[in-house]
Amino acid sequence: MAKKKGLRLAIVSTQQNSITIPLLEKYKMNNLFFNISGAAGDKAEALKEIFLSAKIPPQEAVYVGDQKGDVLSAKKAGCISVFYSGGIHGRERL
Numbered sequence: 001m002a003k004k005k006g007l008r009l010a011i012v013s014t015q016q017n018s019i020t021i022p023l024l025e026k027y028k029m030n031n032l033f034f035n036i037s038g039a040a041g042d043k044a045e046a047l048k049e050i051f052l053s054a055k056i057p058p059q060e061a062v063y064v065g066d067q068k069g070d071v072l073s074a075k076k077a078g079c080i081s082v083f084y085s086g087g088i089h090g091r092e093r094l
Contacts, residue, residue, distance in 0.1 A: 002032075008034050008054065009033045010035035010036070010050050010054075011033055011037065012043050012047055012073075013037070014038075017036055017038035018038075020038050034054070035054070037049075042073075043077075044072075044076035047073065047074070059079065059080075061080065062079060062080045063077070063079050064082045065087075066083070066084045066085075066087020067088055070083070
């Protein structure tokens with residue numbers, strides 16, 4: 001639905017692409033993302049690289065994460081952060 005509305009989706013993760021991409025293929029989701037940045041050591045820098053290469057103003061981007069570090073990375077990259085509390089870290093931890 002997001003893609004149909006013209007939104008461009010990307011993945012920035014510390015997980016290796018060798019794990020992520022087969023999962024996306026299994027669930028027929030691999031064509032939803034224009035960029036998959038796995039094994040990201042510094043998520044903020046990975047986000048900035050995506051914004052720069054795709055000519056996306058950071059303030060117009062949203063990063064959804066399930067860890068405190070994701071929220072901090074989004075802030076450092078200058079984009080909006082959305083915290084998903086059903087993941088690894090719950091609302092209490094944030």
